Amino acid sequence: MKKLNTWNQYTIKNGNKSLVLETIMNQAPISRAEIANNTGLNKGTVSSQVSELLNEDLIYEKGPGESSGGRRPVMLLFNQHAGYCIGIDIGVNYLLGILTDLEGNICEETSMNFHQLSYEHINEELCKIIDQLTAAAPPSPYGIVGIGIGVPGAVNKDGKVLLAPNLGWQNVELKQPLEEKYECPVIIENEANAGAYGEKKFGAGKDGKDIIYVSVGVGIGVGLVLNGKLYRGNNGFSGEMGHMTIEVNGDKCRCGNNGCWELYASEQALIAYGKKLGFSEDQDTLAEMIELANTGDMEPIQSFRTIGAYLGVGITNIINSFNPEKVIIGNRLVAAKQWIEQPLLEKTKNNALWFQKDDLNVSFSELHTHATALGVAAFTFENFLKVDIHHAPAYKLMNK
Structure with missing residues (x-):
């Protein structure tokens, strides 16, 4: 097995090669002639780049494909198992x-x-x-x-x-x-x-251009995909919305501020509710509370509903700020969706500005914790x- 540092000495040296590889990856199975037609590159250029990619084990041949009147073409596919x-x-x-x-x-x-x-x-x-x-x-x-x-x-x-x-x-x-x-x-x-990038590539955000991903675990993080691209901000620090203040005289957060959103709408809040039910901090409070809620116990169910409402408060602020087409809630708290979803959606429906709601979709991650x-x-x-x-x-x- 080759070590990666051998790859560091080799890069795709020109845009033509990158274009050919990307075309194969996104349109396979595809013939050399189709690559030339789809990219505008001449057949000689395509042939030489394909030969290099074959030698480097990044693509492979399979075929032949269907004929359009002449010889049946050899089809090219990306070698997803090259590494x-x-x-x-x-x-x-x-x-x-x-x-x-x-x-x-x-x-x-x-x-x-x-x-x-x-x-x-x-x-x-x-x-x-x-x-x-x-x-x-x-x-x-x-x-x-x-x-x-x-x-x-x-x-x-x-x-x-x-x-x-x-x-x-x-x-x-x-x-x-x-x-x-x-x-x-x-x-x-x-x-x-x-x-956010995972959802854009593989999940509920595949077809969206303006997507807000809200990661809800022990903390809350927010990822922004704006105009189809991941937005990181000036120095890479965008999305720290778990620390926006939603309670002016609220509890002290680990970040040093008071009343942060994640204190009321994440697993931190659930752990606080769990302590009242006798759970210790070293237990998986989320799993224990879900188990109790599944038996119809109203205390954990109400805890989830309260967290859902607080999630809705913060998400409403995000909707009013960014006017996204999709808001996707992900990470561990997705496991409690059945109790969180309704109060969350009620908050966003009632509190978001009416003109922000057109074509807006609020959903839970298809990728769950992944x-x-x-x-x-x-x-x-x-x-x-x-x-x-x-x-x-x-x-x-x-x-x-």
Whole structure:
């Protein structure tokens, strides 16, 4: 299996080659003649670029295809198994890791829950997950082509975690140590940005241009896709809406402010309700409350409804600010959708400005807890290929 650093010496050296590869990825099976027709490149250019891509194991031939009157053409397909990537979502109380091929199909996954681990312990578990997923990768020409990691906090453009208040992290350098250890590119991204990208590529946001992704776990993060592109802001810190104030004289947040949205509309609020029912902080309060709610117990049901209403308050502010076509709620609290959804939608229906509601869709993630991991995996294989995949059939479990 080739190490990734051999790829660092090779890049797609010209736009023609990138265009040919992207066309094959998005339109396969496709013939050389069809590539020439669809791209405007001449047949000689297409033939030479296809030959290089075949030699590099990035595409393969299959056929022949249907004839339009002459010789039946040989069809070209993208080799999605030329390499594999690892996508990891670091939550406040969990780690989720996936191994995907170069189209985002999930080949293997692993996860663990934890409670208030130190950075050192989380890093140790993170490496165990990377090792496990690396070992699960089938043989391929390029091996593991990169690692993507989503973090619940502010990440600068160089991949440094400046602040992740719910993890107690400040100025944490993840990227360089992992690149040195695993000898491959590492991409660090805010988890909500990655979740928004995952939904845009593979989930409920595939057909949308203006999408707001609201990640609801122990904290709340917001990812923005505006005019079809992920919006990161001037320095990469957009979307920290979990810390917008919704209660002027509210409780103190870990970020240092008072009355932040995530104190009332996330698992933090659920944990507070759970304490009143006798749950300890080291229990999986969400799972326990869902189990009780499924028996008809009204206390956890009412807790979920209250959280849903508070979610609706913040989402109304987002709707009025950005006028999106889609708002997608994701992450762990999606598991309680049946109790959260109605009060949430009632708030947005009653409180959003009437002209903001036209053509607006508020829904829950199709990718459930996997949006962030899929998003960072997509960043990774697109960085490897230097192309944009528009229609990859992601979120299929393989070899499971």
